[in-house]
Amino acid sequence: MAHEALVEPLDFAETGRGLGCVRDVAEGEELLVVPLSDCWWAPDSSAAAEIAPLLSQGIALSDMDVCAAGGAAEGRRLDAVGALEVKEEWEALQAKLRDAGEEGGGASFLAAHSIDWDGYLWAYATLKSRQVEACVRGEAAKLLAPHFDLFNHSDALVPDSSHFYDDERAALVCRATHPHAKGEQAFISYGTARNGSLLLVLRSNRFDYVEVLLTSECDAPRLPLYMMAAPDVPPMHELAQFEFVTLPTDEEVAEGKTAPFVTRHRLMLARPVPSSLVARVRLDRMSDEELQLQQRRAAKAGVPLWEAARGEAPLDPLHEVITLGALRSVVEAKLRGYPTTVSADEEMLERLEHEERPPTQGSLTDAQSTEPSVTSSRRKQLALLLTAQSVLKQQMSRVLWFFERVHACSLGSEEVTLALHAQACTTFLMLLSGLGTHPRACLSAYVPAASPFPDSPQEEGEALSRLPPLSPSLLSADATAELPYLSLYTSKMAYWGAYLLSQWGAAKALSVEECSTMQQEAVSIRRQNAWSVSTAAALDEMCRHSPLVEMGAGGLWASLLAARGADIEAFDTLHWQEEFADGSVAQVEAHTGRTLVLMWPDYAGRGSYGVRCLQKYHGDRLILVGEWRDANLGAFSAGMAETGQSFSAELQQLAPEALTSRSASQPLGYRPGHRRGGVLCGSISAVSQVT
Numbered sequence: 001m002a003h004e005a006l007v008e009p010l011d012f013a014e015t016g017r018g019l020g021c022v023r024d025v026a027e028g029e030e031l032l033v034v035p036l037s038d039c040w041w042a043p044d045s046s047a048a049a050e051i052a053p054l055l056s057q058g059i060a061l062s063d064m065d066v067c068a069a070g071g072a073a074e075g076r077r078l079d080a081v082g083a084l085e086v087k088e089e090w091e092a093l094q095a096k097l098r099d100a101g102e103e104g105g106g107a108s109f110l111a112a113h114s115i116d117w118d119g120y121l122w123a124y125a126t127l128k129s130r131q132v133e134a135c136v137r138g139e140a141a142k143l144l145a146p147h148f149d150l151f152n153h154s155d156a157l158v159p160d161s162s163h164f165y166d167d168e169r170a171a172l173v174c175r176a177t178h179p180h181a182k183g184e185q186a187f188i189s190y191g192t193a194r195n196g197s198l199l200l201v202l203r204s205n206r207f208d209y210v211e212v213l214l215t216s217e218c219d220a221p222r223l224p225l226y227m228m229a230a231p232d233v234p235p236m237h238e239l240a241q242f243e244f245v246t247l248p249t250d251e252e253v254a255e256g257k258t259a260p261f262v263t264r265h266r267l268m269l270a271r272p273v274p275s276s277l278v279a280r281v282r283l284d285r286m287s288d289e290e291l292q293l294q295q296r297r298a299a300k301a302g303v304p305l306w307e308a309a310r311g312e313a314p315l316d317p318l319h320e321v322i323t324l325g326a327l328r329s330v331v332e333a334k335l336r337g338y339p340t341t342v343s344a345d346e347e348m349l350e351r352l353e354h355e356e357r358p359p360t361q362g363s364l365t366d367a368q369s370t371e372p373s374v375t376s377s378r379r380k381q382l383a384l385l386l387t388a389q390s391v392l393k394q395q396m397s398r399v400l401w402f403f404e405r406v407h408a409c410s411l412g413s414e415e416v417t418l419a420l421h422a423q424a425c426t427t428f429l430m431l432l433s434g435l436g437t438h439p440r441a442c443l444s445a446y447v448p449a450a451s452p453f454p455d456s457p458q459e460e461g462e463a464l465s466r467l468p469p470l471s472p473s474l475l476s477a478d479a480t481a482e483l484p485y486l487s488l489y490t491s492k493m494a495y496w497g498a499y500l501l502s503q504w505g506a507a508k509a510l511s512v513e514e515c516s517t518m519q520q521e522a523v524s525i526r527r528q529n530a531w532s533v534s535t536a537a538a539l540d541e542m543c544r545h546s547p548l549v550e551m552g553a554g555g556l557w558a559s560l561l562a563a564r565g566a567d568i569e570a571f572d573t574l575h576w577q578e579e580f581a582d583g584s585v586a587q588v589e590a591h592t593g594r595t596l597v598l599m600w601p602d603y604a605g606r607g608s609y610g611v612r613c614l615q616k617y618h619g620d621r622l623i624l625v626g627e628w629r630d631a632n633l634g635a636f637s638a639g640m641a642e643t644g645q646s647f648s649a650e651l652q653q654l655a656p657e658a659l660t661s662r663s664a665s666q667p668l669g670y671r672p673g674h675r676r677g678g679v680l681c682g683s684i685s686a687v688s689q690v691t
């Protein structure tokens with residue numbers, strides 16, 4: 001006798017359509033039983049006359065022969081987030097069908113069934129979101145079960161507790177995990193799935209996590225320590241927050257050698273900073289001496305060091321601060337990897353839910369091919385990079401071999417070698433940031449002939465045309481002498497460039513994680529030093545305008561200028577990140593006989609500090625240091641102003657009017673990263689225009 005369903009399709013405010021109980025239900029009662037004969041699964045595909053010949057040639061069409069309703073919303077979501085793997089699978093499938101030819105039943109299959117990209121995407125999403133995994137006659141199987149596929153997911157349920165396949169009855173059975181009142185929604189568990197793989201966003205999905213990979217160079221003393229510090233395997237159905245990815249063998253670390261030790265950490269809402277991660281970072285941040293010291297201390301206390309590292313208490317206060325700093329960098333780098341915010345994503349999904357189905361495939365393809373967008377090319381680059389990460393890991397020893405050689409080899413004079421390596425770094429970072437198609441991309445090159453970016457068109461822009469091109473001589477030993485920040489910048493960029501070049505050369509891949517770490521380090525270098533790197537020429541030019549008053553000074557440039565003999569008064573209110581206090585602006589009036597220097601006055605290109613300083617200034621000479629509106633790549637990164645990050649748009653409107661003559665801007669200050677800045681010096685005659 002057919003089983004009477006205790007659930008029926010209903011609309012629910014919090015989830016949309018789902019299954020609600022038709023009466024009060026006790027725990028353990030069977031809510032729904034779907035016979036296998038009603039489901040679609042692999043044997044049905046093999047038995048279908050049109051599909052069987054293709055299957056026998058290894059062409060899996062299971063993604064298309066689904067007939068369940070729904071899936072359209074998921075399909076559009078997949079399309080919107082750029083489901084590159086799906087697109088690639090679709091292209092591969094088309095190619096296979098073409099190869100199978102008419103005889104093999106392939107060539108006209110898609111046309112005969114009116115299956116286009118949209119249709120494929122729909123089928124893919126339907127299958128992904130609706131198939132249920134079950135153990136049928138001892139074998140793992142995926143079923144499309146009518147009616148059952150209307151169950152929504154709840155992460156509150158224990159995975160594997162809500163449904164099972166009953167071999168005796170040859171049916172999929174769903175049981176109530178707890179009592180339900182009539183009309184209440186009954187959920188099942190889709191397993192320990194993250195939001196991404198569920199194709200939905202559960203606000204507080206307890207199985208959602210962010211993954212972090214940590215790589216340490218490991219030697220023989222550290223190997224047992226790192227391994228012992230790992231946590232125990234968690235009970236079934238609990239997601240492991242820790243995993244070994246690469247473990248060096250004893251041989252690889254024998255005789256003083258080191259090898260990468262890689263672990264994966266999952267940060268979940270309930271435990272965002274697991275003790276296994278803290279222990280790992282604590283041990284990673286120890287120098288050889290610290291390690292020996294801590295080991296002696298641990299031996300004295302009778303607790304092994306790996307156990308102490310897993311404990312709540314810090315091993316040593318200073319070392320803990322360093323550990324927390326490293327943890328913070330890891331998390332910040334991860335955060336920066338998200339191109340959008342949750343609310344922006346939700347807004348987009350909301351829009352998609354209400355959008356019409358996209359136009360037919362023909363017009364879509366045309367639109368895409370004639371309008372290659374930066375975002376889609378960036379998505380493609382990133383997807384390619386991500387899929388290549390495992391190759392990179394396998395090739396790590398080759399990368400290091402390459403690196404030793406790239407680092408040691410000469411590509412010309414010392415300065416040209418440095419410049420080419422630094423240029424490689426900028427190039428890779430720009431490509432990763434989706435800036436490869438920016439019209440001014442080539443301006444970041446020291447040796448344009450070696451740049452993959454086309455020559456930048458000469459634009460009408462005022463500042464741009466006056467910025468002299470970069471040249472390897474800026475990085476020469478002479479140029480960097482007595483300028484430690486420039487020297488640090490040069491060596492970092494060249495080192496990173498050589499390393500990325502080696503990754504690319506050895507594995508045709510880049511480590512996304514290491515690139516993030518580099519960018520993170522670049523930010524902290526900027527914070528510790530200055531947002532523009534001073535060159536000798538820029539400082540000399542500024543000295544010519546002495547006496548100077550610098551407002552919102554970071555300190556480094558002011559001290560370098562003073563050391564070069566400039567008469568400079570510098571005011572720092574210590575509030576650079578936000579707006580400066582009004583009190584400091586008053587200093588401008590008091591020093592009106594000096595040239596006013598504004599260096600990155602407006603954080604992120606916003607705020608009014610720069611304009612307010614200018615309004616208070618009654619002198620006639622102005623120096624602006626930073627990114628100028630027609631010489632930066634700002635707006636290409638999410639959230640950045642088109643006009644650059646140094647000066648508000650208002651200030652950039654006012655200043656050129658005020659600057660009646662500007663000396664040619666000097667070889668610039670530039671920042672570690674991929675944007676260019678400049679130093680604009682000039683005299684102001686009509687100050688009244690500014691007020």
Ligand SMILES: C[S@@+](CC[C@H](N)C(=O)[O-])C[C@H]1O[C@@H](n2cnc3c(N)ncnc32)[C@H](O)[C@@H]1O
Nearest residue numbers: 015017070129130149150151152153198199200
């Ligand atoms: C197997 S179907 C479930 C039935 C689906 N709600 C329907 O109307 O056809 C899976 C899809 O349902 C939606 N879904 C499942 N669980 C959900 C939940 N807890 N909240 C919101 N949507 C959910 C997601 O769109 C998911 O891709």
